[in-house]
Amino acid sequence: MTEARKQGEVQAPQAKQKKVLLLQPPYGDLTYPYHALAYVASAVNAAGYETDILDLNALWLNSLLTPEQIEAWDREVSTEIKSHYARPVLDIAAQDHLAELIRVQAICRDISVVTCKQVFQGDAFYDPAQYNLARRQFRMFEALLSHFYAPLDFFTAFSVPPHISTASHLATMVEKSTRLKHDLAALLRQYVKGNDYLFIGVGMPFSANIAGGFALLDTLADVFPGTPRIAGGTAVTDLVKYARGDQALAPLARYSDAIYVGEAETGMAQMIDWLQGSGDAPEHVILPAAEKPRAPHQPTYVSLGGKGEKAGRFKPFDWENHPPRLDWVDWSLYLSPERRVNYAPVRGCFWNKCTFCDYGLNSDRPTAPSRTMNAKIAVDVVRDLAKEGVTFFYISSDALPPNFLKAFAEELIEQKVKISWACQLFLTKTFTPDFVALLERSGLVQASFGLESGSARVLEMMGKGTDRVDQILRPAFEAFRGSGIALQPLFFMGFPGETDDDRQQTVDLLLEYRDIFTPISRGGMFTLLAGSILAKNAEKYGLSDLEFPDDDTFSGALNYRHNGKKNAPNCDFLQPFNDQLPAKAEFERPWVGGIDTFHTHLYVEKHGRTIFETMRASSDTIQINIDHTTRSPYDIPAVIENVLIHRVLTCPDASQALPEEMQQSAEELIGSVQRGQDQTYRLSILPYRELH
Ligand code: SF4
Structure with a gap:
């Protein structure tokens, strides 16, 4: 058992000491390496421990961005299409799935991941037409990921950051992410299996990392049984910050032994001592399994001044003497020249x-x-x-x-x-x-x-x-x-x-x-936002009836009334202004x-x-369809039309505008289709739709 050290004290690595493994999970920007783990590694090294660092987001995406993988997906989806064609009848749910399978097959046959990488990593990057072509390939790749790795969504991850409403919602996504967990386990076994780690840290800076990050934490229990798993990063910190109720974080305990909130460098040495059995968990550490994990709304770690017991306790990490460590970066993994x-x-x-x-x-x-x-x-x-x-x-x-x-x-x-x-x-x-x-x-x-x-x-x-x-x-x-x-x-x-x-x-x-x-x-x-000056001084700003959305224990966003009027439910009123830009x-x-x-x-x-x-x-457009051919015993254009009508009838926004009898009878209106004679269909498939 080591003696707890003073904060900021630096130790030299010792022989045969366990190392620390730091991991960046999917899904994230593949154009450059994200920097957070470079800073955490520096603090771990300053505490006297060596680190292994893997950008699993980059390794995983590169393992899939290959012609061989696209061919494997094509075979998989083609087998599924065949099994649909063999059925005597397709109800609307099966037609919907078939239409999606045909779209995925069309993408697999059209995409060129080699072109994508070559353009992004070479001189062609600077030619807008070639760039648009490469971007189109990657957007199609994201559409494939969203199909094969559902329920995770990759296509909208940056434009519509995913929101996790409750810990059980997150747990359900993790449980269903079997294919991703399988892939991540294979990568861990390939790169770091057999190493003995003091702890494994998983950094989640963005909400797009949360589901992939917790899926990775789940995988770690199989690959490194018994090794403490620590979740960290801004997006995880937000979960803790906005969690309502002592038990809001409890379902996460099965994936993570502790959550490190805030800037990781500050209390790294203390956390390492605690993991080795010396002293209490530092105040930056939340234990999701604890009956009262910690009062997450009053953290004081960044208070430089103020009054009371905690005043002046925050001592920043000695960052001037410990620059970020970037020697682990494999630059060939990133899509930039x-x-x-x-x-x-x-x-x-x-x-x-x-x-x-x-x-x-x-x-x-x-x-x-x-x-x-x-x-x-x-x-x-x-x-x-x-x-x-x-x-x-x-x-x-x-x-x-x-x-x-x-x-x-x-x-x-x-x-x-x-x-x-x-x-x-x-x-x-x-x-x-x-x-x-x-x-x-x-x-x-x-x-x-x-x-x-x-x-x-x-x-x-x-x-x-x-x-x-x-x-x-x-x-x-x-x-x-x-x-x-x-x-x-x-x-x-x-x-x-x-x-x-x-x-x-x-x-x-x-x-x-x-x-x-x-x-x-x-x-x-x-x-x-719940912690804003506006929310804390609601009356002064004419705000009232502040409340969190129902069935959501992690949202920091509040509903409210301003001068008695409810906040707008959507952003339709912005349209006339945005349309001028x-x-x-x-x-x-x-x-x-x-x-x-x-x-x-x-x-x-x-x-x-x-x-x-x-x-x-420029008139360049990347919103172009794919010419795709399929031979089917079903009338595929009719199937696609049925699916489009059904989606309109059942879309929450559109269906509200329809007469009630039509909303309820979408299934009956569309009906099933019967198997007929094989025919060849030439289709024009939109691989994805740009988001506005
Ligand atoms: S206080 Fe204002 S300037 Fe500072 S981070 Fe927030 S939004 Fe930006």
Whole structure:
């Protein structure tokens, strides 16, 4: 048993000591390696332990993105189609399934995964037509994943982040994910079987990782029986943060021995001591099996100041002496022609006043307090990575403080470090033409920023300051207009008290500066988050009747009334405003045109910020059908028509508009089809539909 160490104390690795295994689960962006595990590994190493790190998302996707796998799926789906054709009659459920099987077969016969990889990883990447072709191949690949790995959904994972409503909902998804668990077990046996680990950490930074992450945790029990399994990452932290009731997390205990909430570096050494039997579980650790896992709404680990017993207890990890570890990255796994690292020399937010914001675990402010690394040390890390061929960086932080930006840019220039970088900004008066020129000289090519609204009145209600449009935003936009830097505005509509006139002001401002906003996306819908300043001071903001959705123990989003009026149930009212914007459905994460994506960064670097307008205006379309032939004893065009009509009749939105007798008789209206003589059908199949 080791003696519990002091927080931040560093130990050298000892001989024959167990290692720690860190895993990144599906599903995630395959254009670059996600950085979180690189930071966790650094903290584990600082605690005196070696690490093995596997990006299982990348390994798994690469194991499937092969012609052999597509052929295997084709054989599988063809066998299923044959068994349908052998039946004497097909009811509407069987017709629906058959139509889906034919779509999947058509994709298997049309897709070229070799082209997909070659284009994304080679010079053809920069040709928009070839890029669109490769993107189409990957979208079809995602459609195949959604079919073969149901109930997990891969096709909409980035545009409509999956929401887990309850722990039992998550457990059901995990239980049904047998094919994924089989694949992950095979990869673990191939790469790390036989190793003895102190614990295995599974990082889930995004909600798209949750179902795959817990499926992986379930798999670990078979491959590494008895080894502690720890779940961590922002998406898991959110589950803990918003969990309602002491037992909301209990069903997760069968998959995870503990959940580490918040920034993993901070308490890593203490957690390792605890796992070795020394001391209590640190306050960052939640035990889902415990009767009272911990009061998840009052974590104090990021409170730098404040009053009371916990004041000043938070001691940040010594990050300046422990840079992220990236030596485990196999760059050949990622679908980009260059290497990008997300680097985080700044944590938290220096502004920390937006009334709608609720990010991280702070209970006193919207998000974590700002911490800034010495810019020279940050540039040293960047320089060392650049020597290893990493020349694209995303400086990963919610809002970079201007003084850090200035010091970082000056240091890059001083040390003659040639990189291309991107980041997220919070615009202030500091963004003068000289300051923007300095950033551009240092290699900044693209930056997203929280525009939020084009109405000064709404921005003030949002806590963004007074007269922000004229005093801050317009002067900053003019400064950026004099540079080549691409700005990507993030904004939303529907803030309580916002009017149509306010929304129109947002649209007008976006259109006025469309030459520097590259590209403009559609505005999202406001969500009232439980930990936001708005929710905590509801009365002051005219809000009442705050309540969580029924049958949902993990949602942070509240329903509410504003000045007595219920919040809008959907975003239809945004349509007239979004329709005025030059957005394009294909400009989404993680592809070219998506906010903060690596591919957008590469396109701006290569073609300049006007490229998206050119691509948007181009008549190139990737929404094209596949010519597909099938020989069947069923009238396939009739089957497809039946299925389309049935889907309309049973679609929740559409069915409400239909007379009641039609809603209830969809099955009877469509009916079954009888088997007939074999015929050859030439079909035109839409492989997938772009999401708007
Ligand atoms: S919305 Fe952004 S700028 Fe505002 S408090 Fe949150 S992290 Fe900071």
